[in-house]
Amino acid sequence: VLSSDERRKTLEYEIFIQTLEDISKELPRIERTAKGVSMLDALISLALVSLEENYTRPELTDDNTIELVDARHPVLSKIKGYNKYVPNDITLDTEDTQIMIVTGPNMAGKSTLMRMTAHIVILAQMGSFVPASKARIGIVDRVFTRVGASDFLSRGLSTFMVEMVEVGTILKKATRRSLILLDEVGRGTSTFDGISIAWAIAEDIHDRIRARTIFATHYHELTDLSLTKPRIKNFSVSVHEFNKEIIFLYKLVPGGTSLSYGIQVAGLAGIPEEVINRAYEILKNLMEAEFDDIGRPRLSKSEKRKDTSQLSLFHTNTRNEILDEIDAIDINSLTPLEALNFLSKLKDRLKQKR
Ligand SMILES: Nc1ncnc2c1ncn2[C@@H]1O[C@H](COP(=O)(O)OP(=O)(O)O)[C@@H](O)[C@H]1O
Ligand SMILES: [Mg+2]
Incomplete structure (x- = not known):
């Protein structure tokens, strides 16, 4: 009994090894097929979402503009539903509106606006249709972002340190063809420090790098940058105040705002x-x-x-x-x-x- 059991095991092992060898010979073919299927899967997904969500074919150009009309955040607009999402227009170039300073209270939609822009640029350069009614995109060499409050405390870095390391990289690597998105840079430190750093960063991007940039901030002081720098323009995400309460309109409008509504938002938060x-x-x-x-x-x-x-x-x-x-x-x-x-x-x- 023992020996027949051993023989069975040996035989099983031999067959197993043989099968592995047979498969490994076909490995390149299997890999090519898997790649093909996944590519097809991705393309079909893009085609489907373009159809379902009414995407538009972007025009890719060689100049340094980004022009989006009725643009939407691909994920949020799907979650919220077509009717509840407020579309926005974005115009960026390296001649007139190079840096958009976007002010507005917390929860007004600043981060969403910036992420939307990045998503659309990347989708377009992937060859996909994009969630907008019109999109002209001057090809971008890299998208640089400093967004979110993800901290790396586990790696022993404070939030502010991470923020500054990332911005440092951006200032070193970005070119005139890049797209830079800065979300609340300077927030990690005291107000005056924060404003000063943010101000100097914006000046450097304006004077030296000249990359298309959206800078969302709750430091309304930064709106004064547009007084001295010709290619810096102010925008804000509009809110409506009604009986000490605020209603978010999510619409990007020209001009800065100095109102932060922090206390109202705190009230809304309970x-x-x-x-x-x-x-x-x-x-x-x-x-x-x-x-x-x-x-x-x-x-x-x-x-x-x-x-x-x-x-x-x-x-x-x-x-x-x-x-x-x-x-x-x-x-x-x-x-x-x-x-x-x-x-x-x-x-x-x-x-x-x-
Ligand atoms: N265009 C929009 N249309 C509808 N809802 C929006 C829009 N933009 C943002 N929101 C809603 O507002 C919330 C806060 O947006 P967010 O971009 O994080 O604001 P901020 O960065 O100004 O604090 C989002 O989670 C979303 O639910
Ligand atoms: Mg935000």
């Missing part, structure tokens, strides 16, 4: 009403620039000064510590919510020592 109202109060103080004794904006309304002569030594120490902490915070990198948390912690500590 932050409790008391917190939202308090945030409005703080915002009002900041806008009215109520300053403290040494010229910093106050986050809370100034209370009438209390007589401090009767405070215990202990109490005074706490107050001094608190003053030091206030001195140490960087207002520029603080969100209103963080400011609020900070304030409430300080108040708690004052209460405890009372």
Whole structure:
């Protein structure tokens, strides 16, 4: 029994090896077939989606323009449905509108707009039809993107570091034929740092690289770039304000916006009403620039000064510590919510020592 079992196993193994050899002889043919089938699969998918979603044949040109009419994000417009997606027009070139600065509140559709542009350019250069009613695309040598907040903390890099490494690469590698998409560059650091870096990057792309660029930002300060740089143009994604609420229209319009509607968006996101109202109060103080004794904006309304002569030594120490902490915070990198948390912690500590 044992020997017949062994013979069976040996035989089985021999047949197995023989089969492998037979197959491997045909490997190139099998690979060619697989390639052919996958290519066919991809082409049929593109043909089908072009038909179903009413895509258009792009015109590829040798000049440095990108002109899209009624362009849509291929994935989002499918998810949202044809009627709910708002199409947009994009015109970029290296003579007149080289850099589009797109401002608008969070959730207004800035990132979608940029990704849409990249998708359409890549689809067109693949040989596909594209989701737009008209598309003229001056061939792009590379698409450079700095988008999303994907952080590489596991690799030991902070979000800001990753952002700067990527932008560094873009500035080194991009050419006049490239398409550059920058989404909220500078967000990873304090406001003033962020604005300064973003500003300098935009200037370099304008003056030296001259690549077609879309730069989405919530730093409305960057809209001033268009005052000094002829090929930088401002756009914004429109929203409609109604009874302290905002309605997103998703339509790209010429001109910048200085409104960020951050608090309204926070409200939409479900932050409790008391917190939202308090945030409005703080915002009002900041806008009215109520300053403290040494010229910093106050986050809370100034209370009438209390007589401090009767405070215990202990109490005074706490107050001094608190003053030091206030001195140490960087207002520029603080969100209103963080400011609020900070304030409430300080108040708690004052209460405890009372
Ligand atoms: N053109 C559009 N039509 C309809 N909905 C849109 C459009 N653009 C964006 N949206 C919706 O708005 C959401 C936020 O868009 P996003 O581009 O991330 O905004 P932002 O980058 O300005 O914060 C998207 O997830 C999508 O649901
Ligand atoms: Mg965005």
